[in-house]
Amino acid sequence: MILDETPLFEPRLLEELDWSQNMVSFCPTISPVCPGEGLILRPLCTADFNRGFYQVLCQLTKVGDVTQEQFIKKFDHMKKTGDYFVTVVEDLNLGQIVATATLIVEHKFIHGCAKRGRIEEVVVSDECRGKQLGKLLLSVLTLLSKKLDCYKVTLECKPKNIPFYEKFGYSASDEAYMQSRFCD
Ligand SMILES: CC(C)(COP(=O)(O)OP(=O)(O)OC[C@H]1O[C@@H](n2cnc3c(N)ncnc32)[C@H](O)[C@@H]1OP(=O)(O)O)[C@@H](O)C(=O)NCCC(=O)NCCS
Numbered sequence: 571m572i573l574d575e576t577p578l579f580e581p582r583l584l585e586e587l588d589w590s591q592n593m594v595s596f597c598p599t600i601s602p603v604c605p606g607e608g609l610i611l612r613p614l615c616t617a618d619f620n621r622g623f624y625q626v627l628c629q630l631t632k633v634g635d636v637t638q639e640q641f642i643k644k645f646d647h648m649k650k651t652g653d654y655f656v657t658v659v660e661d662l663n664l665g666q667i668v669a670t671a672t673l674i675v676e677h678k679f680i681h682g683c684a685k686r687g688r689i690e691e692v693v694v695s696d697e698c699r700g701k702q703l704g705k706l707l708l709s710v711l712t713l714l715s716k717k718l719d720c721y722k723v724t725l726e727c728k729p730k731n732i733p734f735y736e737k738f739g740y741s742a743s744d745e746a747y748m749q750s751r752f753c754d
Pocket of ligand 1: 734
């Protein structure tokens, strides 16, 4: 199994977003096509396995001991469904992933067979925080969920991060988040 540059989803989806609908301000100005000097915002590819993708994710949660084979299998599954939009920011000078966030599109029978977006795994590597990359990823995936005709987009976050997400028009719901964990 070989790692390569095949994108998880069509890069055009990110390039063609209507950035004028973005709800937050960026100073200095950045955008999906110009995320900052030496940076590129793009879909995940399997070659990112060796560009520190997991090192960024492990700053958010436990990632486990994932082999290259497991990673490629999971990537192929996600690509086949067409509903996973794992987006990364790469520092081209370092050849390293410095930030990532994921949009998942869920299909419903309700709301006229609608689609709902979920944003997950938003993380910026600690040395790159405060450079607007978290804001950029959130803006991009929120706009992408709209472009993909989701009737709503949701996310779960720690209470300390609520003010961050409010910037993009998210508001706390009165529904409780319930879970039953089967392992750590
Ligand atoms: C939360 C996180 C993604 C933010 O990314 P970032 O690149 O550091 O933030 P940005 O530079 O894009 O954001 C800057 C803006 O958000 C604000 N901000 C950043 N983190 C914030 C937080 N936790 N709460 C409130 N505001 C926050 C900044 O004050 C700044 O505001 P401004 O634009 O009005 O000046 C990042 O800190 C991170 O990866 N944290 C660890 C993982 C995590 O908690 N992920 C979220 C899971 S729910």
